[in-house]
Amino acid sequence: MPRLEARPEPSRAMMLASPLLAALAMLATGSLLFLFLGQEPLHAFYVYFIKPASTAYGVGELLLKATPLILCGVGLAIGFRADVHNIGADGQLTMGAIAAGCVALYFDGVEAPWVLPLMLVAGALGGMAWAAIPALLRTRFNTSEILVSLMLVYIAYLFLSYLVHGPLRDPAGYNFPQSKMFGESATLPLLVEGLRLNAALPLSLLCVLGAWFFCKHTFAGYRMRIGGMAPAAALYAGFSAPKNVWLAFLVSGALAGIAGVGEVAGPLGQLQPSVSPGYGFAAIIVAYVGRLHPVGVLLASLLMSLLYIGGESAQIELQLPSAITGLFQGLLLFYLLAADLFIHYRFKPRQRALTNPAEIPA
Amino acid sequence: MNSDYVIAFLASTAGAATPLVLASTGELVAERSGVLNLGLEGIMLVGAVAGFSVTLHTGSLGLGLLAALVAGMALALVFAFLVLTLQTNQVATGLALTLFGIGLSAFLGRDLVGQTVTPLPRLDLPILSDLPFVGPLLFRFDGVVYGSLALVAVVAWLLAKSRIGLQIRAVGEAPHSAHAIGMPVVRLRYASVLFGGALAGLGGAYLSLALTPMWAEGMTAGRGWIALAQVVFATWKPRGVVLGAYLFGGVTVLQFHGQGLGLAVPSEFLSMLPYLATIVVLVIICRNPQTILLNKPMSLGQNFRAD
Numbered sequence: 265m266p267r268l269e270a271r272p273e274p275s276r277a278m279m280l281a282s283p284l285l286a287a288l289a290m291l292a293t294g295s296l297l298f299l300f301l302g303q304e305p306l307h308a309f310y311v312y313f314i315k316p317a318s319t320a321y322g323v324g325e326l327l328l329k330a331t332p333l334i335l336c337g338v339g340l341a342i343g344f345r346a347d348v349h350n351i352g353a354d355g356q357l358t359m360g361a362i363a364a365g366c367v368a369l370y371f372d373g374v375e376a377p378w379v380l381p382l383m384l385v386a387g388a389l390g391g392m393a394w395a396a397i398p399a400l401l402r403t404r405f406n407t408s409e410i411l412v413s414l415m416l417v418y419i420a421y422l423f424l425s426y427l428v429h430g431p432l433r434d435p436a437g438y439n440f441p442q443s444k445m446f447g448e449s450a451t452l453p454l455l456v457e458g459l460r461l462n463a464a465l466p467l468s469l470l471c472v473l474g475a476w477f478f479c480k481h482t483f484a485g486y487r488m489r490i491g492g493m494a495p496a497a498a499l500y501a502g503f504s505a506p507k508n509v510w511l512a513f514l515v516s517g518a519l520a521g522i523a524g525v526g527e528v529a530g531p532l533g534q535l536q537p538s539v540s541p542g543y544g545f546a547a548i549i550v551a552y553v554g555r556l557h558p559v560g561v562l563l564a565s566l567l568m569s570l571l572y573i574g575g576e577s578a579q580i581e582l583q584l585p586s587a588i589t590g591l592f593q594g595l596l597l598f599y600l601l602a603a604d605l606f607i608h609y610r611f612k613p614r615q616r617a618l619t620n621p622a623e624i625p626a
Numbered sequence: 627m628n629s630d631y632v633i634a635f636l637a638s639t640a641g642a643a644t645p646l647v648l649a650s651t652g653e654l655v656a657e658r659s660g661v662l663n664l665g666l667e668g669i670m671l672v673g674a675v676a677g678f679s680v681t682l683h684t685g686s687l688g689l690g691l692l693a694a695l696v697a698g699m700a701l702a703l704v705f706a707f708l709v710l711t712l713q714t715n716q717v718a719t720g721l722a723l724t725l726f727g728i729g730l731s732a733f734l735g736r737d738l739v740g741q742t743v744t745p746l747p748r749l750d751l752p753i754l755s756d757l758p759f760v761g762p763l764l765f766r767f768d769g770v771v772y773g774s775l776a777l778v779a780v781v782a783w784l785l786a787k788s789r790i791g792l793q794i795r796a797v798g799e800a801p802h803s804a805h806a807i808g809m810p811v812v813r814l815r816y817a818s819v820l821f822g823g824a825l826a827g828l829g830g831a832y833l834s835l836a837l838t839p840m841w842a843e844g845m846t847a848g849r850g851w852i853a854l855a856q857v858v859f860a861t862w863k864p865r866g867v868v869l870g871a872y873l874f875g876g877v878t879v880l881q882f883h884g885q886g887l888g889l890a891v892p893s894e895f896l897s898m899l900p901y902l903a904t905i906v907v908l909v910i911i912c913r914n915p916q917t918i919l920l921n922k923p924m925s926l927g928q929n930f931r932a933d
Contacts, residue, residue: 590729
């Protein structure tokens with residue numbers, strides 16, 4: 265292996281290029297995998313990555329699936345910047361969905377314009393409440409926020425399962441474990457006729473804008489960034505580490521909760537045993553691939569969403585296993601981490617042998 | 627409650643504890659060398675599917691366990707290469723490994739859902755296993771249960787007394803000093819991470835070959851993460867791993883026995899117990915910073931580069 269040499273300062277060019285390199289490497293591996301599965305690579309490639317986004321409906325689905333990823337990813341990125349690792353976004357999303365679902369079912373039949381905003385508030389609060397637990401335990405008892413937030417994901421899944429099998433089950437639903445369909449006033453308005461795209465998308469774009477402003481132009485955002493980059497300096501400057509933990513968790517919890525509302529008040533329209541195919545986990549990849557930057561997160565969400573949709577399309581048209589989506593997602597993050605090497609290091613040029621005696625320094 | 631019931635409860639505790647004993651012991655060694663591998667959940671899943679698949683196709687449980695071990699090591703090698711050679715962030719890489727492992731195991735196991743294998747046979751030790759009460763409690767397990775306990779003893783001895791154990795601990799506490807006196811820091815860390823991967827793979831296979839002899843997507847249900855918490859609970863000491871794992875095994879089994887014990891609680895709430903217990907235990911252990919700081923390897927999670 266060639267020797268690596270530390271760069272005097274991180275390379276900005278590589279910082280932007282490495283997500284692209286990672287995506288290319290993932291696509292290359294994907295083609296090999298298609299070949300291995302007995303598919304004609306170019307055709308499989310087309311079915312997986314191009315065809316799904318080639319119709320208006322496809323683009324709508326792409327944006328629909330990107331929405332929860334944007335919301336969760338932006339929140340997580342803010343925390344990761346401050347070295348606060350919330351990896352329980354899927355649980356916070358689930359709790360947000362539950363809270364919003366409870367509001368929708370409680371006000372079932374009420375046709376009023378305030379139902380939906382109330383659901384959004386409830387969802388954000390639900391996600392925040394769930395995120396507050398790891399924040400509290402980390403700041404009070406020094407407990408790893410990674411493990412606690414993750415355990416809470418499983419607890420949230422089980423709680424949702426209990427609700428749809430028990431108290432919130434639709435009595436007229438032929439015993440299926442799901443709630444009643446939400447009424448019109450508890451459903452997000454559609455953006456374009458014929459597409460499933462709903463108002464959660466502009467909302468998520470607003471959140472990107474807000475997050476960008478927060479990181480770039482507020483003192484709290486600056487404090488968090490310093491806390492992540494140079495904890496000692498942050499301590500010296502008197503910035504409070506617990507405050508960063510709380511802020512990171514409450515913001516990402518609220519955004520994940522809103523993502524949950526977007527799912528149950530959008531494409532699902534009811535509470536089901538599972539409201540997320542792992543958006544909260546895919547958002548971890550999104551946050552890193554997006555360079556922990558709100559705009560990067562937006563782009564990475566689109567890529568990740570394409571992986572989801574392409575997976576469905578490949579399953580239907582090529583009978584490829586749906587698990588391929590998860591495989592691609594994991595590979596993408598691996599390649600990104602590997603490519604990030606070149607931000608801080610470069611290959612050391614081979615030392616030229618000194619043959620001319622005149623060149624040898626005295 | 628009769629004694630049969632107690633015996634059944636305690637005996638199934640050992641089964642539920644064994645995957646945790648294996649995975650936590652391996653992770654403990656890796657962490658003692660200074661490497662935090664958050665990818666356990668992914669490695670266990672791939673171990674589970676590899677072990678199940680090979681046993682299903684060859685009919686040999688031994689080959690299945692071996693395949694799981696090798697698969698676990700292979701995944702750990704990817705992690706070690708990224709973290710130790712390419713200097714990537716350990717937390718991010720571990721998360722990537724878990725996400726990759728979830729995807730890979732689901733992909734590899736796509737045709738295995740719904741199939742079953744004959745589970746690991748119990749070693750009914752003659753005479754001993756027929757002893758009243760003690761027999762079924764102590765002498766009617768499969769080899770992996772006994773093996774895992776023996777392994778903890780060996781690891782404890784190696785870490786505390788042997789030269790290599792001392793080196794691993796030195797590398798985890800002060801890699802730069804260890805390097806300065808000529809220890810191969812990176813190589814020792816590679817070995818520790820691979821050892822951890824092998825055991826996590828085995829732990830996964832124990833799930834799919836003994837506990838529930840089948841494959842289901844995501845069947846580890848967070849055990850990899852619980853195993854990580856166990857290392858903290860054990861304050862990085864091997865004997866604590868056994869105590870913790872059997873405690874958690876008991877809590878896990880409680881959910882299946884809840885109805886039998888007459889608990890009128892919905893099954894979902896009983897299923898939450900292991901996760902709740904993990905949180906509670908972490909809080910109890912971590913609230914005293916002294917216990918943590920005294921035992922936590924000083925360089926845990928920090929990358930090392932010799933230059």
